[in-house]
Amino acid sequence: MDKMYKENNLSKNQQIIFDLINKSSEPLKAYTILFSVQKKGIKAPPQVYRALDKLVETGKIHKIESKNAFVACRNSNCEISKATAFSICESCEMVDEINDAKLTKYLTSFSDKKGTKYKRFNLEFFGLCKKCK
Amino acid sequence: MDKMYKENNLSKNQQIIFDLINKSSEPLKAYTILFSVQKKGIKAPPQVYRALDKLVETGKIHKIESKNAFVACRNSNCEISKATAFSICESCEMVDEINDAKLTKYLTSFSDKKGTKYKRFNLEFFGLCKKCK
DNA sequence: TTACATAATGTTATATTATAACAATTTAAA
DNA sequence: TTTAAATTGTTATAATATAACATTATGTAA
Numbered sequence: 001m002d003k004m005y006k007e008n009n010l011s012k013n014q015q016i017i018f019d020l021i022n023k024s025s026e027p028l029k030a031y032t033i034l035f036s037v038q039k040k041g042i043k044a045p046p047q048v049y050r051a052l053d054k055l056v057e058t059g060k061i062h063k064i065e066s067k068n069a070f071v072a073c074r075n076s077n078c079e080i081s082k083a084t085a086f087s088i089c090e091s092c093e094m095v096d097e098i099n100d101a102k103l104t105k106y107l108t109s110f111s112d113k114k115g116t117k118y119k120r121f122n123l124e125f126f127g128l129c130k131k132c133k
Numbered sequence: 134m135d136k137m138y139k140e141n142n143l144s145k146n147q148q149i150i151f152d153l154i155n156k157s158s159e160p161l162k163a164y165t166i167l168f169s170v171q172k173k174g175i176k177a178p179p180q181v182y183r184a185l186d187k188l189v190e191t192g193k194i195h196k197i198e199s200k201n202a203f204v205a206c207r208n209s210n211c212e213i214s215k216a217t218a219f220s221i222c223e224s225c226e227m228v229d230e231i232n233d234a235k236l237t238k239y240l241t242s243f244s245d246k247k248g249t250k251y252k253r254f255n256l257e258f259f260g261l262c263k264k265c266k
Numbered sequence: 267t268t269a270c271a272t273a274a275t276g277t278t279a280t281a282t283t284a285t286a287a288c289a290a291t292t293t294a295a296a
Numbered sequence: 297t298t299t300a301a302a303t304t305g306t307t308a309t310a311a312t313a314t315a316a317c318a319t320t321a322t323g324t325a326a
Contacts, residue, residue, distance in 0.1 A: 011292095011303060030283065044306060049284065054303090065198035066255065068283065068312095087245060098245055106239060110258070112220060112231055118260035122199065125243070127251035144274055144321090163312065177277060182313065187274090201283095201312065268326085275320065283312065292303065 010060075016040050017051040018072070021061055027069030027095050056081065064088070064095055066124055075099040082120045083108055089129035098125070143193075149173050150184040151205070154194055160202030160228050189214065197221070197228055199257055208232040215253045216241055222262035231258070 010018060016037055021028050028036075034048045042048060052070060055061040059080040061070050066088065073081070074097045085098040085107075103123075111117045143151060149170055154161050161169075167181045175181060185203060188194040192213040194203050199221065206214070207230045218231040218240075236256075244250045 013304070041305095045284070046286090046306080047304070050303080065257075087249065087251060096245075100245065103243065107256075107258075110236065112229075112233065112258075114263060116220065116260065116263065118220060118258035120259040121256060122259075123240075123254060123256045124198075125240075125245075125251035126253040126255075127249065130247065130249065146275070174276095178313070179277080179315090180275070183274080269324100270326095271322100271324085273320105273322070276318085278317095279315085281312100281314070283310100285310070286308085288306085290303105290305075292301100294299105294301080296297100296299080 009058075011051075011054075013042055013047055013051045014054055016042065017048065018055055018060055021055075021070055022072040024072075026093065027064050027067055027071045029067075029069045033070075062086075062097070064124070065122065066126075067093070067095070069095075071095055071097065073097065084121070085123040085125070087125045087127065087129070089132055090126050091128055091132035094129050094131075096129075098123075142191075144184075144187075146175055146180055146184045147187055149175065150181065151188055151193055154188075154203055155205040157205075159226065160197050160200055160204045162200075162202045166203075195219075195230070197257070198255065199259075200226070200228070202228075204228055204230065206230065217254070218256040218258070220258045220260065220262070222265055223259050224261055224265035227262050227264075229262075231256075 017033055020033060020036055030045070030048050030052060033052075034042065034045060037048070052061070052063075056063055056070075057080075059073055061072050062081060062084050063070055064086060071086075083104050085100070085103060087096045087098055088094070107121050107123065109117075110121075150166055153166060153169055163178070163181050163185060166185075167175070167178060170181070175184075185194070185196075189196055189203075190213075192206055194205050195214060195217050196203055197219060204219075216237050218233070218236060220229045220231055221227070240254050240256065242250075243254075
């Protein structure tokens, strides 16, 4: 049978779900995604979670842990999600990815009191966004 | 009736659940806690979640967002959980609270490109702990 | 002390988030 | 072209968390 996808490295379900997240202005939850893509034939949670897992793994999206929700990566510098930072508005729930070279460098090179370095971090800032202030 | 608690500022359920988390060497999940405290009369999820919420609110414990689990605060400097940082071992799942004044100061005073400052942050580092390395 | 507001508790049911397990198909590539 | 790996489809269920409501305990102020 003809190949069903090839233009890029995403599979059909991955592409559908990435597109949805990518054009969203806010973090999307797994079941919100599920309901949105049912018309496209994605009918069950495992299909969504598998695509999300892969997209996270490849750095195309990030999971906002404090919200159990997903955003598209806006930052070519966070190679495969080793170093992620977000600002989260406590009022409107808006999430922005922070792309700050100095911050990344500071945290990437951080070592704790025992001298241990870490290969990955996730940082979530909370406050009020410009609109809500 | 006689007052049931007063030695400190925690209620009965809060104290039971705090004690359990405080003496644990690893993060505890809500349902693990629930099973552990059923013999003490705490029988339903809302009782656990309410105590956890209050303990988080007052800074006695922290939630490890990437694990949906809770640890006791080991750091008198993270006043009411405004500035939390943890190291998480990807192999043995061990979690340590990081208490590093420079790090805290750096992140507390961080402002993004638009000049926005944040009133709270949570940082999770991932890597291998000393034992697992 | 009594009366009142607030906080905490107990309880049932249910909502939300996530994975296990297995069969089938598609893809890449040897 | 046949084989391994990745992806998909599907059903069921596990794990995490909250809604809603009734009751009791606690702190405080009249």
